Amino acid sequence: MRRARGRAAGVVVAVLSGLALAATSTTAQAATGPDVIAHRGSSGMAPENTAAAIDLAVRQHADYVEIDVQRTKDGKLVNFHDCTMERTTDIETLYPGRPHYRVSDFTWNELSRLDAGSWFHPDYTGEPLITLDDVIHHIKHTRTGLLAEISPCSQYGTTLATDLAHTLHNKPRYLRNALAHHQLAVQSFQTDDARTFHTQQPDIPIGILDADRPTETELTELSQWADQINPQHTVTDQTLVDRIHQLGMDINVWTVDEPGAIRTMTGLGVDGIITDYPQTLTQRG
CATH class of the missing domain: 3.20.20.190 (Phosphatidylinositol (PI) phosphodiesterase)
Structure with a gap:
């Protein structure tokens, strides 16, 4: 990479x-030696895809943090892995009786209230979800790069790849610096998503x-x-x-x-x- x-x-x-x-x-x-890529941040030691996991990976001198990009109901790109949110948040407690618990079913204002840490350990109680912007803010002045996965959750189609490409395009300073230092790449399980992204951002690996x-x-x-x-x-x-x-x-x-x-x-x-x-x-x- x-x-x-x-x-x-x-x-x-x-x-x-x-x-x-x-x-x-x-x-x-x-x-x-191979690049050290922190899976969902340093997720063996902190709750996955949170600022705590990202920051710990940076302190551990990981070459990259690997994250998962999804989109909220109101169009915010957030860092979350699962296609539903019950495993790693208190979403059922905070919003009981909802028909679905997908990231795309909630606004960012709703999701920003969730506890994404206590499932991992009581020391992380109250650890919030973070956005793609937050991830970039936490790493952009470090030597740790970003490997962003386009979520394969079916509700997005290829529009998520387009949104990620557009979001990165609108961060020209970060994008130029990350590419110059080989600190940015994108990946996907879905070939169509990968091609869509590559067509729009051919300079990003x-x-x-x-x-x-x-x-x-x-x-x-x-x-x-x-x-x-x-x-x-x-x-x-x-x-x-x-x-x-x-x-x-x-x-x-x-x-x-x-x-x-x-x-x-x-x-x-x-x-x-x-x-x-x-x-x-x-x-x-």
């Missing part, structure tokens, strides 16, 4: 010198999340426009890492928490490790 690779050039290089490129990429990555092992056909097609392939670590091996690098893309694996799995993924030469415990890799508590 340190840079967006040249897509078309990557395909040519793969044909002419794929094995040499793979060896060079693996050697370089071994020298620097775009990644494709995958719970399954991508096929050769998928990899070849995606290499024409995507910058990253971000698979589950359990489907990742040396052959996949090398092939993604041969095609000119980066690979960030998720969600890697066990020390043995972290060592394995590092040894494969992945570009980034998405983890709930960034301090395990940074050695910063």
Whole structure:
């Protein structure tokens, strides 16, 4: 994630010198180590996707925080993962009897009253939800970058990708600085969302999340426009890492928490490790 690779050039290089490129990429990555990407912030130690988790990841020297972008009923982009809000907030207590508890069913004013911390630990009682703007405010003067996931929740269609692209476009100072320092990327499980975003913001690296092992056909097609392939670590091996690098893309694996799995993924030469415990890799508590 340190840079967006040249897509078309990557395909040519793969044909002419794929094995040499793979060896060079693996050697370089071994020298620097993979990017440390804090999954929903430092979510193993603080309530996910809150300011507490974001700030802790920054203090732990994570290279990136990974967040989840959704949209409220009144159009505010917020940082929240689940498609409904019962697991990590007190929304049912505060708003009993609602037919649905999706982010998109509530205004930001309503959601800003929620407790998003006490489910994790009493010490975090009253920890609020935060917006995309809040996330950027917390990291923009740090060395920690942003990996933003476009939520796959079905109610948004591809409009959420458009909203995220528009919001980032309207932050030109942040956008210029983040891109200059390789501190911004966007990812999605939905290829249509990723393409929509990429069409509108082609300079921002775009990644494709995958719970399954991508096929050769998928990899070849995606290499024409995507910058990253971000698979589950359990489907990742040396052959996949090398092939993604041969095609000119980066690979960030998720969600890697066990020390043995972290060592394995590092040894494969992945570009980034998405983890709930960034301090395990940074050695910063």
